[in-house]
Amino acid sequence: MRLYLKFLSIHFRSAMTYRASFFLSCLGQVLITTNVFLSVVFLMERFDSIGGYTLPQLSLCYAVILAGTSLAECFARGLDAFGRILSQAQFDRLMLRPRPLLFQVLCQDMKPAMFARVLQAAVMLMWAIGSGAVAWTPQKALVLTLMILCGAGVFFGVFLINACVTFFTLEHIEALNIFMDGPREYGKYPFGIYGKPVLLILTFLVPLALVQHWPLQFLFGRGPGWYGLLPLAALLFLIPCGLLWRVGVRHYRSTGS
């Protein structure tokens, strides 16, 4: 853990060396997600509600997804660039060191600019919590925390799969963006809005609905209490991801030189 913090501070300091450029990329990240949220605001202004959700409820919904994906992106950025680590044979070097492999990959690259989005998500959460979208109880607060943390976990799993694929293809597959960048865009509404097929895919295949749609039903008083525990079930997704990583590492043959 201490080693990890050390790496974090290195990446942070290296980003801060080019201060103006760091703040600009922060601004860029925040503007993109602000625009996504503005689209919700504009549509709500015209239609007032969708599927029984109001604007404060939708902002809670988006804040949860935004917090989950940005947290995962801050720390799992190394997985995003994994194709490069493999093709430049840096992976061989990592294998020689006496630390867990995955841990080292995560330390290779981090994205401090993403903290700006975490901050943005925190502000949105504060506002949504205070806006009376939910009648808060201690259990509900706990469920909200679970949603964010497990959400980050599921996104981490998706990034891990994206990295594992490169063991076999050497190149990242653009189609996986659907589950990496897509939710940050389409998570602005509870996934149930998009209809049954989408909801089923996101419940059983990539369990993003388990950290967003289903527990939200509980928070908004539309579903039974056990919906609130579903974020924990979403963590089961990490098991196949972890297995894939193991298979990948075993499959790995150095690019050599």
Place this chain on the structure above:
Amino acid sequence: MRQYWSFFKMRLMAGLQYRSAALAGMSTQFVWGGMEILLYRAFWLEHPERFPMGMEALSSYIWLQQAFLTLFALWNWEHDILESVKTGAVSYELLRPTDIYSMWMARSVANRLARAALRMVPVLVVSSLLPSPWGLRLPASPAAFGVFLLSAVLMVLVVCAYSLLVYALTFYLTDPNGLMVLSVACADLLGGAIVPLPFLPDGLRQFAQLTPFGSMQNVPLRLFTEDIPLSQAPAVMGLQVFWIVTLITAGYLLTQKGLRRAVILGG
């Protein structure tokens, strides 16, 4: 003129080389378009009376948007040009007996056409096979299709002229990133990328239509879906021409002045 034409053909052929990347990108295009339509479908089923345009028109709008994404997306910058201005490699270009602004323009247009040519066909074919009102439908009148094509040409010129203005400003700024980030955000908001302009609240909508961003994808896509009636076509296309002339003049003058000012270091 012939030199720009051959330069244009060269870029087009180079762009067409990356077929597999384009194919990979298309799968995401289908999902984005599909999700967008599912979303508006929910709104349409619940409040059809508050819809500012027909569902069929909106579906056509969304599919065309996906098909022509690389044609008008402002984030499709020419990084080679930006680099050459930043590093000073632009001095080599000055040795050529061609006007640099026109060459940049030919290059931008060619690259955009090449990227779009590959991506659009499958999206257009598949989306026109979808059942009504979720698929792409041709406009009822051939005249609407004609003005769509014409304003699409104008759109490409507006987008490229805007990009070139940003490249020209790079002569004066040490880091064009801030300008680029802001431009992309404004274009997304005011150009009809995050929500089509008819869905914007009053006031903001009228303002957006007058900005250069409102003369980009907004005009041809809405002429195609006949959301902007034919009778208004001369007005909106006139505005497009106005922005083309303004942006090209500003970009051209800034480039000339920037080049005169530039001191090339090293030997």
